[in-house]
Amino acid sequence: MVKTRFAPSPTGFLHVGGLRTALFSYLFAKHHGGKFLLRIEDTDRERLVDGGIENILKSLRWAGIKPDEGIDLDESGKVIQTGKNGPYIQSERLKIYHKHVDRLIKDDHAYYCFCSKERLAELRQIQEANKQATGYDGLCREMPLAEAKKRVTAGESHVIRMKMPKTGITKFTDLVRGDVEFKNELIDDQVILKADRFPTYHLAVVVDDHLMEITHVIRAEEWLPSTPKHIELYKMFGWKPPEFAHLSLLVNEQKQKLSKRHGDVAVRDFIDKGYLPEAMVNFIAFLGWNPGDEREMFDLDSLIKEFDFAKISKAAGVFNLEKLDWFNREYLKKMPSAELIKICLPMFRDRRYEIGDNDWLGKVLSLEKKRVTTLVELVESIKFVFEDTPYEAQILVWKKSSKEETKNVLEKLVNCLNKISVQDWTKTGMESRVGGWMKENEFGTGNVLWPMRVALSGQKNSPGPFEIAEVLGKEETIERLRMAIKKLE
RNA sequence: GCCGCCAUCGUCUAGUGGUUAGGACACGAGGUUUUCAACCUUGUAACAGGGGUUCGAUUCCCCUUGGCGGUACCA
Numbered sequence: 001m002v003k004t005r006f007a008p009s010p011t012g013f014l015h016v017g018g019l020r021t022a023l024f025s026y027l028f029a030k031h032h033g034g035k036f037l038l039r040i041e042d043t044d045r046e047r048l049v050d051g052g053i054e055n056i057l058k059s060l061r062w063a064g065i066k067p068d069e070g071i072d073l074d075e076s077g078k079v080i081q082t083g084k085n086g087p088y089i090q091s092e093r094l095k096i097y098h099k100h101v102d103r104l105i106k107d108d109h110a111y112y113c114f115c116s117k118e119r120l121a122e123l124r125q126i127q128e129a130n131k132q133a134t135g136y137d138g139l140c141r142e143m144p145l146a147e148a149k150k151r152v153t154a155g156e157s158h159v160i161r162m163k164m165p166k167t168g169i170t171k172f173t174d175l176v177r178g179d180v181e182f183k184n185e186l187i188d189d190q191v192i193l194k195a196d197r198f199p200t201y202h203l204a205v206v207v208d209d210h211l212m213e214i215t216h217v218i219r220a221e222e223w224l225p226s227t228p229k230h231i232e233l234y235k236m237f238g239w240k241p242p243e244f245a246h247l248s249l250l251v252n253e254q255k256q257k258l259s260k261r262h263g264d265v266a267v268r269d270f271i272d273k274g275y276l277p278e279a280m281v282n283f284i285a286f287l288g289w290n291p292g293d294e295r296e297m298f299d300l301d302s303l304i305k306e307f308d309f310a311k312i313s314k315a316a317g318v319f320n321l322e323k324l325d326w327f328n329r330e331y332l333k334k335m336p337s338a339e340l341i342k343i344c345l346p347m348f349r350d351r352r353y354e355i356g357d358n359d360w361l362g363k364v365l366s367l368e369k370k371r372v373t374t375l376v377e378l379v380e381s382i383k384f385v386f387e388d389t390p391y392e393a394q395i396l397v398w399k400k401s402s403k404e405e406t407k408n409v410l411e412k413l414v415n416c417l418n419k420i421s422v423q424d425w426t427k428t429g430m431e432s433r434v435g436g437w438m439k440e441n442e443f444g445t446g447n448v449l450w451p452m453r454v455a456l457s458g459q460k461n462s463p464g465p466f467e468i469a470e471v472l473g474k475e476e477t478i479e480r481l482r483m484a485i486k487k488l489e
Numbered sequence: 490g491c492c493g494c495c496a497u498c499g500u501c502u503a504g505u506g507g508u509u510a511g512g513a514c515a516c517g518a519g520g521u522u523u524u525c526a527a528c529c530u531u532g533u534a535a536c537a538g539g540g541g542u543u544c545g546a547u548u549c550c551c552c553u554u555g556g557c558g559g560u561a562c563c564a
Contacts, residue, residue, distance in 0.1 A: 009564055044563050117562075124561095133491040134560060159562050177494070186492060186560090194562040201564050225493055225559040248495075248557095255556060283501095286513095290502060294512050313502075316557060320500050323514050333527085371526045398523070449523040461525035 002034030003215050005070070006060075007041045007205070010052025013266035014059040016319060017220065017250040017258050020284045024247060025218040026065045027285070027307040037212060038067035040089045041205070043198045053079050053089075059267035063277050064300045069212075085212045090204050097199040100207050100237070101160050101192060105145075109236040110192060112148035113140040113161045135188040136161070160193035162202075162233060170228035175216070175245035175309045182228045190229050202226060206233040209242060218245045221316075245309055248288055249316045258319055265319075274375025276335070279327040287317040297330065325373045332369055332378070337362035340369070347379045353386045363471050367463045385471060389458030393487040398450035406451045407488040412441070413448060414481050417474070425474050427466045434466070455484035 006022040008014065014022075029036040038060075040053055057073045066072070069083035081088050104110035113136075120136070127134045140148070141163065152158060164187045171181040192203035199207075209217060224246045234241040250258050258265045270280060282298050291298070291306050298306070332340075341361050348355050355361055368381040383389070397406045416437045420430060438448055453465035456472060469477045 007564095011564080041564065047563070113562095120561085128490070131490045135491095157562095180493080182493075188560080191562050196562075198562090200562070205564095220558095221494065222558055222564090246494085251557075253500085257557075286501065288501090292503075294503080296501095296513065315495055317502095318500055320514080323501060326514055329527095368526090370528095444523090446523040451523090453523065457524095459524090463525085465523080 001215070002029055002032035003037060003213055004029040004034065004218055005037040005039055005209070005212065005214050006067075007039040007208075008056050009041045009044065009047065010049060010056060011044075011047040012049050012052060012055070013268045014056045015258065015265050016267060016270075016284065017265070018056075019059065019063060019267050019280075020250060020287065021218065021220055021247055022060060022065055023063065023281065023284060024245075024289070024307075024312075025216075027303055028216060028218060028245075028309070029068075030304040031307045034215070035068040036065075037083070037214070038070040038072065038088070039208060039212070040071055041201065042089060042091045043194075043201065043204055045091075045196070045198065055268065059271070062267070062271055063281050088212075090199070090208070093204075093208070094197065094199075096211070097193070097203060097207060098197070101199075101203065104162065104192075104236055105160065107236065108163070110160050110162050111141055111143065111145075111189075112152060112158050113189075113191070114148075114151060114156055114158045115139055116157075133186060135186075138189060141189060157195050159191045159195050161189040162192050162229070162236070164189050164229070164232060170231050172227065172231060172241070172244060174224070174227075175218075175243055176248075176312050176314060177224070177246060180224065180227075182225070184228070184232075187228055187232075190226075192233075202229050202233065206230050206237070210234070210237070210239050214242050216243045216245060218247065221246045221249050247312070248314055250287065250319050251316045252319060255316070255318065270324075272376075274377065274379075275324070275328050276331045276375070279324065279331045282331075283324045283327045286323075287319070288313045329370075329373055332372070332375075335369075337365065340365050344375060344379055347375070351379070351386070360471070363467075367467055367471060371463070384457050384459060384462070385468075391454070391458040393484075395460050396451045396454045396484055396488060398446045400444070401447050401450075403488055405447065407485055409443060409448055410451055410455065410481055410485050410488070413452060414478055414485070417469075417478060417481070420474070422474055425470060427464075427470045430466045430469060451484065452481070455481050 004025040006018075006025050008018055008022075026036045028034075038057075042048055053071065054073065054077065057071065057079065058077075060066075061073060069085070070081065070088040072080055072082060074080050087093055101110060105112075115136075123137060124134050140161070148158075165184045168184045169181050170184055170187075171179065174180050190202050191200050193199055208214075227244055227246075231241050252258055267280075278299060281300055281303070282296075285298060285303050285307075286296065289307065289312050290296075292311055338358065341358055344365065345355075364382055364385055365378065367385070368378055372378045372381050393403075396410075397403055401409075413434070416434060417430075420433050424430070424433065434448070438445065449465050453462055453468065454460065456465060456468045456477060457463070462468065472480065
């Protein structure tokens with residue numbers, strides 16, 4: 001059975017690149033009827049951020065990605081662990097790593113290293129000055145084990161390094177990149193256990209992926225050069241390595257790796273701005289993948305159905321917000337009224353708006369949903385329904401009209417509208433009644449509709465006058481028209 | 490420096506030896522229209538360069554260039 005995993009470090013908010021990696025891992029697992037596991041890699045204690053795990057989980061759950069095993073959130077939003085291969089937080093697995101490191105030392109696949117950080121820095125400086133490949137020179141590699149153990153017992157600070165073979169090449173077939181090979185001699189004797197007794201990524205990832213029965217390691221391209229180290233560790237333990245798939249990176253418009261310094265990259269930011277998860281998922285999936293034909297609206301289920309590494313692109317993708325905006329507008333337009341109301345409700349409450357029944361609220365949202373990009377913009381754009389909007393009298397006057405004429409037209413319009421019953425107070429009802437009235441009196445459309453619309457919305461640009469009038473109701477509509485007339489005096 | 494990955498419109502991409510190089514976003518023009526959107530029609534725009542292989546290369550191979558990643562007791 002296929003089993004994939006996403007293994008973030010809780011060092012802050014989930015990054016859109018991370019979301020994409022998680023998504024592809026999830027899609028691949030689900031496409032093959034497999035399982036998706038979530039593990040936390042917190043071996044770097046200096047970069048930990050409070051609430052990091054919750055943040056990551058919330059963003060994933062927002063996108064619709066739910067782990068089958070490992071770390072998850074319960075209904076109250078508390079972090080929980082489920083599954084029989086736990087714990088799923090690396091800092092809780094130290095004993096497991098120590099046991100495996102001991103085995104490597106015993107089998108002469110790893111050794112104690114007492115080199116100080118200062119010596120290592122100096123070494124690198126010399127190598128750089130001589131234009132050599134940088135890396136550990138293996139000073140401690142041949143130290144007799146007995147001597148090393150004596151120094152350890154004496155309390156000397158040390159790390160454990162793996163013994164990379166000095167000859168040969170490591171080859172593997174990457175699911176997205178095909179055959180890749182590296183010369184072993186150029187690969188460092190990587191530190192696998194730090195002086196603080198915490199493992200490095202390289203050791204922890206191999207041990208955990210094996211113990212947690214991961215079949216496919218799907219991760220970002222930045223890990224490609226360290227894959228030979230991992231394969232070597234699998235060999236040392238006598239384990240069968242999983243399949244590897246290294247996804248291309250996401251870059252910004254300047255083609256640099258996406259980072260927090262350059263604008264919005266945290267999924268949290270997009271949630272807060274009112275982007276829809278469906279749009280984000282669709283957009284991000286299409287950054288490096290497509291179904292091979294011209295369809296482009298895909299929800300999570302149809303992505304699962306069609307996802308395939310064969311169609312994934314190898315080049316880095318530019319994270320371009322314009323396309324995201326387009327997807328968001330499309331999904332906003334398509335969203336059923338009831339659902340839209342549900343997700344906007346908290347924002348209405350924040351603004352302490354008096355909201356009527358759902359039928360009415362649906363009409364209010366429909367006023368602007370084709371004109372905005374995000375949910376936040378949507379709620380902001382219909383502000384004029386709930387609040388008085390100050391505006392200059394001058395904008396009531398249509399370009400082909402005058403102040404006097406506008407005032408006159410509005411007065412007559414009020415009379416006309418007054419005769420319309422509350423039952424007929426609908427967009428279509430008013431369209432025919434006012435439309436007929438305009439024709440009879442030979443009023444130009446712009447002469448009437450422009451000032452009416454501005455009077456009702458307080459804005460130069462807005463939805464049409466009749467749809468606003470329907471939403472406002474007869475009383476409020478006439479009230480606003482009278483206010484406008486007063487402004488023109 | 491060394492190692493590796495990558496390379497089609499501005500962006501996301503289709504294309505797997507023979508195509509008028511297709512689509513989407515963005516942009517431009519026109520239509521609709523009381524405004525802004527939406528909508529419809531339409532336009533501009535790409536195979537990084539040089540060598541091979543081949544009857545024929547966007548497609549296969551090599552080199553160059555460029556971009557990116559790695560080179561940590563970070564992940």
